[in-house]
Amino acid sequence: MVISEVSSAAKQCYEEGKVQNCGGELLKKIGRVSCPNKREENKMEFEEGLLAHPSTFFLSFTPHTLSPLLLFFPFFFLVAVILNSPHLSCEVVRACFSSQFLTSDPSLYLRSLSFPIPMAESNQLNLNESKMVVPLNMWVLISNFKLAYNLLRRPDGTFNRDLAEFLDRKVPANASPVDGVFSFDVVVERETSLLSRIYRPDEGENHARTLVDIEKPVTSEVIPVIIFFHGGSFAHSSADSAIYDTLCRRLVGICNAVVVSVNYRRAPENRYPCAYDDGWTALQWVSSRSWLQSRKDKKVHIYLAGDSSGGNIVHHVARKAVESGVEVMGNILLNPLFGGEERTESEKRLDGKYFVRIQDRDWYWRAFLPEGENKDHEACNPFGPKGRSLEGIPFPKSLIVVAGLDLVQDWQLAYAKGLEKAGQNVKLLYLEQATIGFYLLPNNEHFSTVMDEIKSFVSSDRS
């Protein structure tokens, strides 16, 4: 064994009979941090092994006690190590500070991390599973959202709103009918700058709309008015997002309804209950518009609809409506976002498999719920430990759409069950092979199934 200059220094120590003082002497000679931690009795034995021991510069770290300090003051760490070690003299301390260690560049290693970490077998991603169940363009669309949303969520719970607004594809209102639908934005409430985008079926006159035209009373005997709350886990998208503009236009065409898409305030900037308040404000506004009243009974036939967080908002706005005596004819909840503290079977089984990870869900709840509240808050878990039963309350009928590959499904099913138990009218539509967002593109059978259901759901009170 050749141990270069260190071994000769050690050997010298040994020959000079300085074994007892080996560590200190050696350090003086070589000027390095060394902490010989051999037990005393060993010292006499290692005639051969001696060469090896002093050359092993030994660093024992106790990270947990020092780590916060170290992050900011590597100096403190060094000093602490040195002071903790009785073997080390001031000389060594000086040697340490003069060594290149303090100027060395730890970012060197960060570069090596650009080649990612190996993953254990259990962590392996099954990307193809999600690819197999949806059309490719759907997969691209949703994966694109998944990727973008990952960029936007910061680990500290804040949200990159500027980039979000840039990445979100937006469409302005268009008062000229396209495919029989025209749209315009209205200010519902000035204080909170609440906007809603209203989509109306074009009733024949195929010309540019004027201000008078857009608020022209509806002519149908019965026309459903669907108040729509877009999805996006309370944080993403808006009423003018292209995906929701397109969806609302499709709803108008398919259901022959007016759609009012509510541009509610989003988390984390605006937590609970801002979104619900905006939904309630929009509902009051719609119910008081005379030009939206069906001719037959001079009533606005209001349906509440929403996907993801929008579905959640539907429930809470409907509840408020019931309490306040505003009539809602039905609720449509598409993949509504509910949750709870408990980890359900579907959350475990589908975690990370179909576009969504449970940790992402948790992030959004943290962003939306009041600080300090957990997922058993009523907003998240309406029939959970802190929830209130709807028994004996004249709650609107509900159409609940659950995607079989959505990890939130157990909570959605629990919601449906909760309604049923309270004696409410529930229609559950369980689409076994559907994933989140299937309704954004009309190229799958689930889309038409759901649209047919919605159409008949909002048409049942038509004569």
Add this chain to the structure above:
Amino acid sequence: MKRDHSEAGSSYGQQGSSSSSVAKGECSSMSSGKAKMWEEDHDPSSGGGGGGMDELLAALGYKVRNSDMADVAQKLEQLEMVMGTAQEDGISHLATDTVHYDPTDLYSWVQSMINELNPPPTTAAANGTSSSLLCSSQIEENTSRAFTDDSEYDLRAIPGIAVYPQNDEPSNKRLKTNPVPEIGSEGVQEPSRPVVLVDSQETGVRLVHTLLACAEAVQQENLKLADALVKHVGLLAQSQAGAMKKVASYFAQALARRIYQIYPQEAMDSSFSDVLHMHFYESCPYLKFAHFTANQAILEAFASATRVHVIDFGLKQGMQWPALLQALTLRPGGPPTFRLTGIGPPQTDNTDSLQQVGWKLAQLAQTIGVQFEFRGFVCSSLSDLDTEMLEIRPGEAVAVNSVFELHRMLARSGSIEKVLGTVKKIKPKIFTVVEQEANHNGPVFVDRFTEALHYYSSLFDSLEGSVAAGLAAPPPTEDLLMSELYLGRQICNVVACEGTDRVERHETLTQWRARMGSAGFEAVHLGSNAFKQASMLLALFAGGDGYRVEENNGCLMLGWHTRSLIATSAWKLPPLSSGGES
């Protein structure tokens, strides 16, 4: 024809930004799913290859050409892979660091992020010595900004300045695949790639023949002839371009050293070797692949251990360990305590590089909350190691790791047996070995020479290839030049040195298998998960095409096109012998 390709490539590249204003105008008038507008609108110059936009996505404000859909999906998948592997905050820097040009154009948006994850090597001006040494200034004229689409693939097949003739020298029109059939056999095996016949082919063939003839003369100790031939090689090499020129120059240089007996001083400067090693690490995926695959095997072997000990036979700058440390922190139940024994050669300049690496790793371990212990071991040969020196503690799970170290033990008889014996006594849970996949240790000089010529031609091709892939900036980077120097030294050792000085005694996986088997080791299957991930990560981080991961009886190989260049294998002791011995 080549020019067409290059133009198509670059106009496509510009499309992302040039059409963004169009896209915005489009957005506002679109409003209803009139997808046809998109189709009319997109850049006619790229229409030939493209096909129309996906109408459904267009209605939602995203343009993706139907023909690009699968490609975009793959890129998204790759990015997702990174998100999956990165920690919670692993990619949030993409939100701030990436310039997001046009989120409407999903293809370029996704591509911009992939580029961000795989930043081009720094374009720091190469220092004077290395650039003059390699005479590679010509490549600087290659200013193509390449994208990984099909048209680009053709472009990349032609390294260096072949597709950008900047002057009239016929040699500049050289095509990689053809002039040297003995070396680059891809031309034959992948006929689908376009081939341009050029007149420098003859020179290329002559160059290789002359090199081989020179080696032959050396073997026959006809030094006068060898001297004449080596000078001729020098001349012929000047008329070549790209990888061929560099490889030929290094081999000629090595031959000249052998002829004139000017041997390089191998051990003189291990710190400079470390520097070259770092550049090699940066410029191409070989070492990253080696680290990744070895780490994967180690991670699995450490599955449930609470105290682990890694013995690294060649610590160098310790680049392998941050990733493993980080992976261990992600383990359910928290990371184990981690001991690292880093072994390195003695330093002539009295610097204490091992210890400095140890400090830095300790610092990193500290910040990510891993209990870490480091020992640096200076020894000039692994065969000097003894089990006792390594202080294996009862109850700790040990991994022994060797990246490009074991073949050095073949220079002295008995050394490798001694090292393997030591490893056996350590009783590691796993012994990971990465070696060059070539036989540069045959008894006959000409055979070694020929084999090495093939091997290093592929390696240099791959270095050029990744540059042409557009991920690196066009002028040769310091990383690239230094990597060539790194490989050049190996060439020099294989060709010029003999006896115990010849340490680059690479042997093939088959040979290593036999040796490990007879030493009593059992192969550990690296698994298809490692294979899949390594392939994906390569596609992402090495700029994709050209590199190929292959599985060979449980071992993983990384190669360039059809040629395997390095192999990772993992070994363990059979349960009986590990209990029986000692």
